[in-house]
Amino acid sequence: MGILFFNSRLFILLTPLNLLLMFFLILYTQKNINRFFLLFFAACFLLGIAIEIAGTQTALVFGHYAYGKVLGPTIMGVPFVIGLNWFIIIYCCGTAIQFLLSAIVNKLPDVTEKPRAALKKLSVIIDGATLALLFDWIMEPVAIRLGYWQWAGNGNIPLYNYLCWFVFSTVLLFIFDIGEFDKRNKFAVHLLLIQAMFFLLLRTFL
Numbered sequence: 490m491g492i493l494f495f496n497s498r499l500f501i502l503l504t505p506l507n508l509l510l511m512f513f514l515i516l517y518t519q520k521n522i523n524r525f526f527l528l529f530f531a532a533c534f535l536l537g538i539a540i541e542i543a544g545t546q547t548a549l550v551f552g553h554y555a556y557g558k559v560l561g562p563t564i565m566g567v568p569f570v571i572g573l574n575w576f577i578i579i580y581c582c583g584t585a586i587q588f589l590l591s592a593i594v595n596k597l598p599d600v601t602e603k604p605r606a607a608l609k610k611l612s613v614i615i616d617g618a619t620l621a622l623l624f625d626w627i628m629e630p631v632a633i634r635l636g637y638w639q640w641a642g643n644g645n646i647p648l649y650n651y652l653c654w655f656v657f658s659t660v661l662l663f664i665f666d667i668g669e670f671d672k673r674n675k676f677a678v679h680l681l682l683i684q685a686m687f688f689l690l691l692r693t694f695l
Contacts, residue, residue: 532661551649553640556637624685
C-alpha cells in the first residue's frame with residue numbers, strides 16, 4: 490500500500506529495515522537456537538555474500554548485474570542485507586517444504602508405507618530449491634522496478650540467473666536439512682506467503 494499509493498521512495502528505502510525485522514522475527518519464533526542453526530545462518534549469510542560478490546565483480550555467477558543504492562551499506566558492491574535475504578528465503582522455503590511434507594506423511598493411513606528417510610531428505614532439498622527458484626522468478630521484475638538491482642545490456646533477466654539460483658539454493662538447503670535444529674516454524678511459512686503476495690501484487694500493479 491505504501492509503495493503503490495503513498496510515498497513509494499520512502500517505503501523502498503525502508504527495505505533494509507524490513508529485512509532486519511523479518512530476520513529478528515525468525516530468530517524470535519525459532520525454537521531452541523543452537524550451534525547448528527547458527528552455522529546454517531552463517532553459511533547462508535557468508536556464501537550468499539560471497540557468490541553475490543563473485544556475480545557482480547566477474548559476471549561468472551548469475552550474469553551481468555549491479556546493485557542499486559536503496560539496500561543500504563555494501564561490501565564490494567553487494568549490500569550486507571543480501572546475506573540476510575539469502576538466509577530468510579532459504580530458511581522459509583526449507584521450513585515450508587518440511588511442514589508440507591510432515592503434514593502429508595501424517596495424514597497417510599497407518600497401513601500405507603511411509604516414505605523413506607532418504608526420499609524425504611531429497612524432497613526437502615530439491616522441492617525447497619524449486620520453491621526458492623519460483624520465489625526468485627516472482628521477485629526479480631519487482632526488484633528491478635524498485636531499484637534493488639539492474640541487469641546489464643537490454644535489462645532482461647537471463648536464464649542463467651535462475652540456474653544459479655537453483656544450484657546454490659540446493660547447496661544451502663542441503664545444509665538446512667542436515668542441520669540438527671528445530672525446523673517447525675509456522676511463522677516462517679506465513680512469512681514466505683506474505684513475501685510472495687507482496688511481490689505478486691507489486692508485479693501486477695506497479
